[in-house]
Amino acid sequence: MAEWEAVIGLEVHVQLATASKLFCGAPVGDATGPNQNVDPVTLGMPGVLPVLNREAVELAIRVGLALGCDIAEHSRFARKHYFYPDLPKGYQISQYDQPLIVGGGVWAAVDGAERFFELTRIHLEEDAGKTIHSSSASKSFVDFNRACVPLVEIVSEPCMRTAGEAVAYLKALHQIVVAVGASDGNLEKGNFRCDANVSVRERGATQLGTRTEIKNVNSFRFVGRAIDYEVHRQCNVIESGGAVVQETRLWDEAGGRTRSMRSKEHAHDYRYFPDPDLMVLEVPRRWVEEIFEALPELPRDRRQRFEREYALTPYDAEVLTQTVYRADYFESVAAATDDAKLAANWITGELLAALNKDGVELDAGSPVSPEALAEMLRLLIGGVISGKMAKQCFAAMYAQGVGPSAWVEEHGGQITDEGAIEQEVQRVLDANPGQVSAYRAGKVKLLGFFVGQVMKATRGKANPQSVNAIARRLLDA
Amino acid sequence: MSADALLDRSLTEQVAALRAREVTSAALTEAALARIGRDNPRLNAGITVDRVAALSAAAAIDAKRSAGAEIGPLSGVPVGLKDMICTEGLRTTAASKILDTFIPPYDATVAARIRSAGGVIVGKLNQDEFAMGSSNENSAYGPVRNPVDETRSPGGSSGGSAAAVAARHCALTLGTDTGGSIRQPASFCGVVGVKPTYGRVSRWGVVAFASSLDQVGPLTATVEDAAIALDVLMGHDPKDSTSIVGAPESVAAALDRGVGGLKIGIPAEYFTQGCDEEVAAAVRKALSTYERLGATLVDVSLPHTPYAVATYYLIATAEASSNLARYDGVRYGRRAEAYSGLADMYGRSRAEGFGDEVKRRVMLGTYALSAGYYDAYYLKAQRVRTLISRDFARAFERCDVIAAPTSPVTAIGLGERVADPLQMYLLDVFTIPASLAGLPCMSLPCADRDGGGLPIGLQLIAPPLQEGRMISAAAAYEREVSHG
Numbered sequence: 006m007a008e009w010e011a012v013i014g015l016e017v018h019v020q021l022a023t024a025s026k027l028f029c030g031a032p033v034g035d036a037t038g039p040n041q042n043v044d045p046v047t048l049g050m051p052g053v054l055p056v057l058n059r060e061a062v063e064l065a066i067r068v069g070l071a072l073g074c075d076i077a078e079h080s081r082f083a084r085k086h087y088f089y090p091d092l093p094k095g096y097q098i099s100q101y102d103q104p105l106i107v108g109g110g111v112w113a114a115v116d117g118a119e120r121f122f123e124l125t126r127i128h129l130e131e132d133a134g135k136t137i138h139s140s141s142a143s144k145s146f147v148d149f150n151r152a153c154v155p156l157v158e159i160v161s162e163p164c165m166r167t168a169g170e171a172v173a174y175l176k177a178l179h180q181i182v183v184a185v186g187a188s189d190g191n192l193e194k195g196n197f198r199c200d201a202n203v204s205v206r207e208r209g210a211t212q213l214g215t216r217t218e219i220k221n222v223n224s225f226r227f228v229g230r231a232i233d234y235e236v237h238r239q240c241n242v243i244e245s246g247g248a249v250v251q252e253t254r255l256w257d258e259a260g261g262r263t264r265s266m267r268s269k270e271h272a273h274d275y276r277y278f279p280d281p282d283l284m285v286l287e288v289p290r291r292w293v294e295e296i297f298e299a300l301p302e303l304p305r306d307r308r309q310r311f312e313r314e315y316a317l318t319p320y321d322a323e324v325l326t327q328t329v330y331r332a333d334y335f336e337s338v339a340a341a342t343d344d345a346k347l348a349a350n351w352i353t354g355e356l357l358a359a360l361n362k363d364g365v366e367l368d369a370g371s372p373v374s375p376e377a378l379a380e381m382l383r384l385l386i387g388g389v390i391s392g393k394m395a396k397q398c399f400a401a402m403y404a405q406g407v408g409p410s411a412w413v414e415e416h417g418g419q420i421t422d423e424g425a426i427e428q429e430v431q432r433v434l435d436a437n438p439g440q441v442s443a444y445r446a447g448k449v450k451l452l453g454f455f456v457g458q459v460m461k462a463t464r465g466k467a468n469p470q471s472v473n474a475i476a477r478r479l480l481d482a
Numbered sequence: 483m484s485a486d487a488l489l490d491r492s493l494t495e496q497v498a499a500l501r502a503r504e505v506t507s508a509a510l511t512e513a514a515l516a517r518i519g520r521d522n523p524r525l526n527a528g529i530t531v532d533r534v535a536a537l538s539a540a541a542a543i544d545a546k547r548s549a550g551a552e553i554g555p556l557s558g559v560p561v562g563l564k565d566m567i568c569t570e571g572l573r574t575t576a577a578s579k580i581l582d583t584f585i586p587p588y589d590a591t592v593a594a595r596i597r598s599a600g601g602v603i604v605g606k607l608n609q610d611e612f613a614m615g616s617s618n619e620n621s622a623y624g625p626v627r628n629p630v631d632e633t634r635s636p637g638g639s640s641g642g643s644a645a646a647v648a649a650r651h652c653a654l655t656l657g658t659d660t661g662g663s664i665r666q667p668a669s670f671c672g673v674v675g676v677k678p679t680y681g682r683v684s685r686w687g688v689v690a691f692a693s694s695l696d697q698v699g700p701l702t703a704t705v706e707d708a709a710i711a712l713d714v715l716m717g718h719d720p721k722d723s724t725s726i727v728g729a730p731e732s733v734a735a736a737l738d739r740g741v742g743g744l745k746i747g748i749p750a751e752y753f754t755q756g757c758d759e760e761v762a763a764a765v766r767k768a769l770s771t772y773e774r775l776g777a778t779l780v781d782v783s784l785p786h787t788p789y790a791v792a793t794y795y796l797i798a799t800a801e802a803s804s805n806l807a808r809y810d811g812v813r814y815g816r817r818a819e820a821y822s823g824l825a826d827m828y829g830r831s832r833a834e835g836f837g838d839e840v841k842r843r844v845m846l847g848t849y850a851l852s853a854g855y856y857d858a859y860y861l862k863a864q865r866v867r868t869l870i871s872r873d874f875a876r877a878f879e880r881c882d883v884i885a886a887p888t889s890p891v892t893a894i895g896l897g898e899r900v901a902d903p904l905q906m907y908l909l910d911v912f913t914i915p916a917s918l919a920g921l922p923c924m925s926l927p928c929a930d931r932d933g934g935g936l937p938i939g940l941q942l943i944a945p946p947l948q949e950g951r952m953i954s955a956a957a958a959y960e961r962e963v964s965h966g
Contacts, residue, residue, distance in 0.1 A: 045588055049808040051581065052568045052590060052687040054722050084804055086851075088828055095807020145824075147812065276851035278860060281693035281801055283723050 014163035020196035027155035028055030039148035049093030061155035074109030091134035100128035113177035168232040231256040315345035341379035381409035485513035493653035493707035507540035507558025514560035527645040531605040554599035561601040568687040577621040580835025590687025608642030634893040637667030644671035662913025665925035669888035669939025680920030681726040684719030690805040692798035736950030747782035747881030782877040796863035803847030888925035888939030
């Protein structure tokens with residue numbers, strides 16, 4: 006039997022984080038109800054005209070620059086025609102033969118190795134509204150809140166071979182568009198959604214097989230599952246003597262399968278032509294340079310810098326650069342404690358574990374501020390509290406919002422006075438003569454017992470290293 | 483002078499009388515409404531009359547004037563707008579059944595400019611449906627009759643706008659010109675009609691026919707009146723991305739410049755192609771008047787003229803097929819009462835809502851943009867359009883303005899060409915080229931009407947943004963023939 010290889014290309018629609026729509030002043034964002042964020046332009050009323058939103062162009066250029074693309078000095082908007090009730094004008098204003106952004110690519114880690122996935126193009130376009138089919142009445146409803154909202158469509162080359170690669174690509178892309186502030190990347194709201202073009206061919210073949218397009222999958226997990234299913238389905242079709250039909254398929258998450266939505270015979274002739282209501286989009290070099298200068302450090306650059314500058318493990322660097330806030334948080338704590346490794350351990354360990362348990366991401370609303378964590382770590386470094394106390398202190402900070410110094414005030418700091426510790430050790434030795442004899446007869450493992458007793462007696466406040474050393478010295482004397 | 487008698491005078495004279503408080507805006511508006519009420523059942527120039535709002539706007543202007551406040555250059559004169567121009571709160575139909583009930587929640591920029599200049603909008607004027615036609619016989623509200631000869635067409639598509647000026651309902655109306663829709667009816671009705679440079683007047687709120695060609699302009703009884711109106715209408719509008727940036731020079735200020743030393747280009751192509759001898763003779767006579775006034779006549783050639791009509795009917799229909807896609811019965815306008823399913827709803831709503839000519843052009847345009855045909859039709863038409871623009875650019879290296887007939891014929895009889903769309907399309911053979919080139923152009927009456935003949939239009943075409951030069955040439959001729 007032949008060995009099959011999948012060929013996957015992705016088209017990702019990313020909603021740009023503008024205040025108003027792509028071609029009018031209607032607001033973008035959460036609405037109080039359907040058809041609130043609309044105006045005559047959104048609704049495609051007679052005689053209205055589009056005016057391009059400069060902020061949307063800037064955000065698109067940010068994405069393009071972050072992905073190493075070329076920004077076209079001249080690009081053009083085109084009308085893409087089809088009839089559907091949620092498309093107000095009977096056409097979508099998009100870009101066709103002259104997109105704003107071409108080339109570039111996405112670096113993503115696949116099974117621990119960095120891979121580069123090439124992009125074909127990125128273009129600006131307006132979103133459509135939303136049709137809501139009522140189950141009871143023979144009626145449908147349309148909500149135009151989304152209509153005319155700015156999107157970039159990011160089109161990859163057919164350069165992926167596995168669902169895992171596709172998911173890694175999507176995660177890296179998502180991280181970048183959010184990091185540069187171009188989008189909130191909200192998957193639940195559909196602000197980052199993916200269509201996958203999938204075909205299979207015999208391994209080694211150079212020609213592409215017939216592809217299907219899987220529409221509108223809006224979670225990383227579902228994309229992986231949908232692609233895996235579709236590759237499997239196409240292999241089965243071919244192996245059982247059939248041919249893959251070029252068509253659009255929908256991912257049915259409940260059924261765990263893709264199903265046919267429309268075939269090529271029903272494919273639209275979109276009748277693209279340049280939109281005569283809009284001028285050629287001129288992007289001066291100087292503007293591109295300004296946008297480039299203002300770009301934040303990109304996730305991959307930051308990750309590599311963290312490894313280099315802070316000697317973090319690749320894993321820690323990866324975890325700490327997942328979001329811009331995490332990375333900023335880390336750098337702030339690292340700077341305030343002068344111990345990056347300790348900061349990284351506490352953030353990736355205690356802090357993220359606690360947040361993860363609560364199912365929330367580290368952000369400005371998180372219970373432990375970087376300043377508070379740094380303060381606590383400074384107490385730890387200075388020996389005011391022990392590692393064990395630090396964990397107790399952190400738990401109180403996380404759960405009750407207690408400040409580190411207040412906690413120390415209440416619970417007392419670590420006992421580091423050697424004389425005081427020696428007194429405590431001596432007291433424990435005196436109270437346990439049997440164990441002392443056993444230790445001295447060779448049962449050296451009992452050291453832990455004595456240390457434990459001392460810690461218990463001091464309610465954990467004695468410096469464990471000192472306790473250890475002093476107990477050993479007294480026992481071995 | 484009575485308010486009614488003042489209606490027979492020019493816009494300039496009406497403004498003067500209002501400023502001198504010889505008449506109130508309310509009285510003049512009332513008189514205009516009375517004339518409209520008297521004539522409209524016969525002429526059918528208007529679709530919607532806005533009596534209450536007009537009288538209240540006029541009263542407000544009168545009150546402002548009484549209070550000593552500054553009134554804009556239109557001073558309270560009644561103005562009619564072609565029904566392509568959206569008016570807030572006032573039905574705007576584009577003469578189509580599909581928009582029969584449409585009341586815009588916004589003013590077109592030109593409507594807002596008329597209002598803020600002190601114009602009183604009395605109503606919405608008849609036209610060909612979506613401005614598609616050359617005889618005003620494609621209106622869902624019936625044809626308009628030409629006030630000069632009521633058995634004849636007023637031309638189109640701005641037939642109502644030209645007829646309303648010719649019948650002296652209003653001294654100023656606005657039309658739209660895509661391939662000649664202001665100039666040709668102005669020619670048929672014996673009035674002045676101007677299409678400014680593409681981008682000079684905002685298209686915001688003007689129902690789109692062919693976006694790369696559509697332009698609003700004034701129709702008036704005199705050239706001076708047109709100049710006053712142009713100064714009100716022209717100017718940058720941030721709501722229209724194709725609007726030209728920068729403030730235009732005053733056209734009215736150019737009125738008295740004269741034509742001494744002006745080089746007038748005469749394109750041979752415009753005196754051959756099916757041009758009536760009577761029309762050609764009248765235009766030649768006007769040209770000799772220009773020579774007498776000190777202008778020089780220069781022969782120029784516009785060799786791609788024969789391809790203009792075909793080019794236009796590809797580009798304009800392609801854009802129209804796209805622009806009219808929004809009339810789907812979903813959000814506003816007409817929806818078929820009975821239908822089964824979405825496709826049927828679209829099909830029936832559009833079948834019932836659109837007239838034959840609109841359907842014809844939507845189908846032509848859809849075809850021209852279809853996969854596999856785009857390059858051969860739409861793209862090639864755009865290339866020819868560039869050649870036509872280049873023709874004009876070359877001609878303007880040798881002359882300052884171009885003069886030619888507006889229409890090859892005088893007003894056609896109602897019903898004369900309705901059965902033959904191609905013959906109808908050829909009525910625009912002389913107006914289409916300047917539209918494709920986006921140039922400022924106008925028609926002014928040049929027939930010797932003493933013998934009771936029909937009006938004939940002299941067309942002037944100027945280089946981009948040279949409305950002032952064009953208007954000064956038109957004004958010089960007008961002064962000569964009215965005083966001579």
